[in-house]
């Protein structure tokens with residue numbers, strides 16, 4: 001239904017005068033292109049102006065030399081229902097993140113729901129309801145239209161394969177963080193991860209010390225034995241494992257290494273460096289783990305990009321890829337890469353006014369946050385000059401015909 005809404009409203013869009021096109025692909029982070037053509041919410045052409053036929057574009061976006069990158073993906077959030085979080089009793093946190101360039105969020109479990117059911121029938125019902133509710137809310141424009149992929153059940157002891165069959169048949173594609181429920185032993189988790197994977201459900205495991213009173217420690221031995229698809233917040237959420245254990249996870253697993261804003265920053269920096277040294281940067285994906293005890297971070301993904309670029313010596317264009325194309329590939333998403341045929345989920349950005357950096361990438365390399373001038377989801381403009389980032393030095397100009 002949401003796709004139909006987007007199709008009805010996107011039309012043909014001519015994006016011209018792009019100064020820098022970041023593809024999201026860390027193997028080829030910059031495209032030799034200054035023009036994008038969008039039709040029905042998808043990218044249909046990209047390249048130099050002379051190679052792209054704008055046709056009868058209803059919307060023209062003149063980038064005025066600013067940059068375009070894929071919409072940022074927050075790989076680790078804890079939504080509940082609607083654009084409300086009980087964790088900090090805050091409204092509008094999802095729409096606020098849109099102003100930080102986030103166009104897709106992935107639930108690691110709707111664990112903050114007051115009175116969350118822990119019995120098996122109840123947890124399945126909650127997951128299915130959350131999946132439906134977040135899918136439908138996007139079509140209604142709640143949360144700014146951000147794609148919130150939710151309905152991530154927290155597995156509990158006693159679940160059998162038939163439960164995973166039922167969840168998959170009902171449209172559930174994610175597991176909430178393993179370890180937040182009663183399944184904490186590696187062998188038990190591994191069995192459920194295999195059942196989930198066999199039915200097309202992707203899994204994430206909590207890593208590190210307890211997040212809040214009542215949750216527990218998951219160490220490297222449990223993470224390796226469980227073999228979930230995503231090593232959730234490998235830098236802790238907040239309390240990280242000792243660095244030697246994190247190194248073991250880098251070296252003895254091939255699964256995604258998720259770095260989150262609400263984790264240990266030192267371990268995030270060391271892990272990113274280690275992944276580069278081990279030549280496995282494709283495994284690094286970024287999340288916020290918000291809302292959390294440390295709050296809601298609308299600019300959390302941008303802050304992670306700037307942190308890793310400035311202190312882990314990750315080239316800024318690669319750090320953008322950690323938050324976009326890497327996550328797309330690790331999580332089998334269509335969005336997150338700028339290529340023909342992909343959804344037009346895009347962020348238009350520039351260096352912030354008065355940054356010491358002379359251009360976008362240099363400013364991020366120096367640790368400054370960029371300024372966002374426009375965010376688009378499925379070809380539909382969702383916000384223009386961000387109310388949350390520092391002001392972009394230049395913003396695109398939009399004209400409708």
Ligand SMILES: [Zn+2]
Pocket residue numbers: 177206207211232233237
């Ligand atoms: Zn966690």
